[in-house]
Amino acid sequence: MENWLTKRARLTPNRVAVADGKKQMTFDQVASEAANIAGKIAALRDKNERVALIMRNSIQGYLVIMALQQLGKTIVFINRRLSAREVNYQLADASVTVVLTDDNYDKKLTVTQQIKFSELPESSAAIPVAEYPEDFVTSVMYTSGTTNNPKGVMQTYHNHFMSAVGNALNLGLTAEDTWLAVVPIFHISGFSILMRSLIYGMRVMLVEKFDASKINKLLIQDSITTMSVVPVMLKQLLAELPKNVNYNDKFRAMLLGGGPTDKLTLQQAQAHHLPIIQSYGMTETASQIVALDPTDIHDKLGSVGKPLFPVSIEIRDQFGKSAQKGNIWIKSPTLTVGYLNQPAKLTKNMQSGWFNTEDFGYFDADGFLYVQGRAGDMISSGGENIFPDEIEATYAKMPGLDNMVVVGVPDQLWGSIPVAVVTGVNLSMDKLRQYGRDNLAHYKVPKHFYIAETWYHTASGKTQRHRFVAVLSELKELK
Numbered sequence: 001m002e003n004w005l006t007k008r009a010r011l012t013p014n015r016v017a018v019a020d021g022k023k024q025m026t027f028d029q030v031a032s033e034a035a036n037i038a039g040k041i042a043a044l045r046d047k048n049e050r051v052a053l054i055m056r057n058s059i060q061g062y063l064v065i066m067a068l069q070q071l072g073k074t075i076v077f078i079n080r081r082l083s084a085r086e087v088n089y090q091l092a093d094a095s096v097t098v099v100l101t102d103d104n105y106d107k108k109l110t111v112t113q114q115i116k117f118s119e120l121p122e123s124s125a126a127i128p129v130a131e132y133p134e135d136f137v138t139s140v141m142y143t144s145g146t147t148n149n150p151k152g153v154m155q156t157y158h159n160h161f162m163s164a165v166g167n168a169l170n171l172g173l174t175a176e177d178t179w180l181a182v183v184p185i186f187h188i189s190g191f192s193i194l195m196r197s198l199i200y201g202m203r204v205m206l207v208e209k210f211d212a213s214k215i216n217k218l219l220i221q222d223s224i225t226t227m228s229v230v231p232v233m234l235k236q237l238l239a240e241l242p243k244n245v246n247y248n249d250k251f252r253a254m255l256l257g258g259g260p261t262d263k264l265t266l267q268q269a270q271a272h273h274l275p276i277i278q279s280y281g282m283t284e285t286a287s288q289i290v291a292l293d294p295t296d297i298h299d300k301l302g303s304v305g306k307p308l309f310p311v312s313i314e315i316r317d318q319f320g321k322s323a324q325k326g327n328i329w330i331k332s333p334t335l336t337v338g339y340l341n342q343p344a345k346l347t348k349n350m351q352s353g354w355f356n357t358e359d360f361g362y363f364d365a366d367g368f369l370y371v372q373g374r375a376g377d378m379i380s381s382g383g384e385n386i387f388p389d390e391i392e393a394t395y396a397k398m399p400g401l402d403n404m405v406v407v408g409v410p411d412q413l414w415g416s417i418p419v420a421v422v423t424g425v426n427l428s429m430d431k432l433r434q435y436g437r438d439n440l441a442h443y444k445v446p447k448h449f450y451i452a453e454t455w456y457h458t459a460s461g462k463t464q465r466h467r468f469v470a471v472l473s474e475l476k477e478l479k
Contacts, residue, residue, distance in 0.1 A: 001132045001157060004198040005031050005066055015175070016203045020059050021218065027201070030066060031128075037067035038126035044098060044113060050140070052076040052091055052099040052111070057185055057206045060117050064100060065185070065194065069138060070128040076140045076152070077186040081441045084109060090142050094152055094340060134158040140340055141188055143283045143385065150390075152340030153283045155188075160195040162333040163286040166308040167196060170291060171253065171277070173226070175201040180227040182207040182215060183383070189228050189257055192287035212240040219247040226251075230258035230383030231265070231415050234276070238268040246272050253277050257288060258383035259415045260302050260371075280304035280371060282357065286334040289313075290369055303368040310334070313369060315362055320351045325362040328371070329354045377465055379408035379416050384443050386418055388465070391436075391444055398435050400424045403455055406446060407469050420446035421468045421475065423455065429478045450475035 005027070008017075013028035025033070041051070041064075051073045055061030068075050076094045078087055084107045091099060097112040105116070132138070138157050142150040167173055173196065181204055183190045197204045205224055207215060216237055218224060224247075229237070234256060254269070255277045261269075269276050276297055281288035290313065292305030307313045312331040317323045331354050339345040349356040361371040379386040388406035395404050401424040408416040422432070429449055436445030453475065456467035 001134060001161065003070070003128055003130060003132060004157075004195075005034060005069065006128050008198050008201055012175070012201045015201055017197065018059055018062055018204045018206060020206045020208075023059060025059065030063065032125075033063050034066035034070050035125040035128055037063055037120065038070040038128070039123040040120035041067055041073075041100070042071060042126050043121045043123035044115070046098045046113065048095070048097045050074045050076050050094055050096050052078050052094065052096040053186075054078045054080050054087070054099060054101040054105050055185065056080065056102055056104070057181060057190065057208045058102065059206060061102060061185065062194065062204075062206060064117060065191075067126075069132075070126060072129040072136075074137050074140060077142075077191065079142070079186050079441065080105065080184070081443065083107075083439055083441060085439055086441065089149060090152070093142075093149075094140060132157045134161070135337070137337065139191060141186070141191075141283050151342060151345060153336050154338055154340055155283075155286050156337055159286040159334050159336065160192065161199065162310055163192055163288075164196040164199040166289070166310050166334065167287075168200065169309045171255075173200055173202065177225045178203040178205055178223060180205045180207060180215070180218065180224045182210050182233070183228045183230070187383075188281075188283045188287050189383075193228065210236075212236040216241050216247075219251060220245065221248065223248055223250045226253050226255060228255045228257065231256065231261060232382045232413055234261065234269070235265055235413070238265065238272070238274075241272060243271075247274065253294070255279055255288070255291075257281065259380050260304070261297075263301060266297060266301065278304050280369065284336045284355070284357075285311075285330065285332055286336075289330060289332055289334060292368070296368070300364075300366075300368045303364070303370050305369065306367055307369070314354070316354075316356075318356065318358075320354070320356070325372070326360065328357045328359045328361045328369070330357060331355070377407070379406075379418050381408070381411070381416050381418065381443060382414040384441075386444050388418070391418065391420070391440065391446065394439050395420075395432075395435065398432075400426050401432075403452065405452075405463050405465055405468050407465055407472070409469075409472065418444065418446045419448040419450065419472070421450045421452045421472070422478075423452050427451075427478060432478070449478040451478060 009027045009031035016024050017027040017030045088110045099111050099114050103116045137154040139155045140152045179193045181193045253275050257279045275294035278292040279288035280290040289311040290304045314329045316329045317326045391406045403423040406420045411417040432449050456464040
């Protein structure tokens with residue numbers, strides 16, 4: 001495929017590509033500045049095909065992404081909220097030698113070159129690569145697994161292109177749309193917006209930090225048409241939106257991921273004539289692969305919708321045999337080509353071109369998909385996926401802590417939050433919380449800690465997580 005940015009700049013040079021409320025740039029300006037920044041990155045003389053990127057949602061970060069693509073580099077996106085220990089693991093796993101960061105990032109990492117955007121050396125503009133091979137891995141995003149360490153999901157240009165095509169066909173997106181991106185670009189929900197923009201020629205409005213009042217003001221005053229949100233964002237936006245005030249006339253969809261909406265939120269959205277598109281997808285599928293049309297949300301509340309056009313979905317058991325309720329299996333051109341350095345991980349879940357997501361669900365009589373639960377014991381909190389095994393493994397090194405089990409409990413704001421049951425000596429809430437914050441992203445640190453009265457496990461020694469959930473209300477909480 002011809003270089004997406006250079007092609008888009010040739011097709012619609014004067015159309016606005018990106019804005020942040022203070023500044024905007026056309027596709028032609030983006031292409032020119034991306035070539036300039038690409039020259040600066042090339043001057044680092046790093047021959048590694050992968051470059052790690054730590055950034056906020058900003059035009060400068062957007063331009064660095066475009067610059068790396070002009071050089072034909074694979075971008076290893078790093079979650080800015082992770083601890084230095086977590087980031088260093090991912091940098092080492094990806095064999096990265098250069099990490100580029102925004103100017104406000106202050107963690108010192110173990111890498112050959114750690115360079116802030118403003119510190120890139122002066123150099124002449126680079127000549128952009130002419131073509132993007134369809135099978136070239138343009139992005140790597142780490143996603144936690146049920147084991148101790150996260151896996152690097154590899155996404156090709158073909159994956160992103162087919163994801164954009166699916167969205168255009170099913171959601172009716174065009175060059176006239178403007179997509180507000182406040183979900184982090186280092187997540188697939190954010191980065192996919194940028195990729196669609198190049199293909200459709202639509203404007204992207206970048207917002208660095210979620211502030212419900214400020215975003216509501218943007219959605220009322222600007223001609224934004226679409227926004228990606230997780231449930232906690234939607235609730236806060238609606239809570240801050242004055243009665244009898246609606247978004248601009250062109251606004252047509254909130255794309256909701258990371259969990260279902262509830263009836264009260266739906267009623268509030270309906271009062272503001274706000275269409276909600278419930279969706280389902282994952283890092284492995286380059287964003288959503290299932291979406292629920294707003295006209296169906298009242299009758300199919302709780303459903304994530306129907307598969308998008310290039311996607312096929314079946315319900316089977318874990319062995320691949322057809323079932324009424326069971327694992328969600330998918331066949332999609334957006335499916336990752338694999339996990340970095342771990343080819344067997346994808347193969348293990350593949351069967352004749354079908355991928356077992358290990359999520360559980362069913363179709364109703366009308367063909368609408370319902371997701372019953374996540375694989376293993378994953379906790380979905382405010383759009384972030386949290387795996388108890390990772391937290392427990394990190395805390396295992398804490399002095400004085402003998403045992404820990406982490407479970408998710410419902411939370412009105414975040415959907416679900418992690419809490420922990422522990423045993424040990426000289427433990428306190430402050431000590432446990434501080435240890436977590438020193439070694440984990442803050443959203444992974446358990447919000448409450450309880451003292452176990454009995455340690456529930458099987459005959460083979462495996463912790464019985466569900467039994468701790470059942471007695472949680474009876475346990476004493478550490479203060």
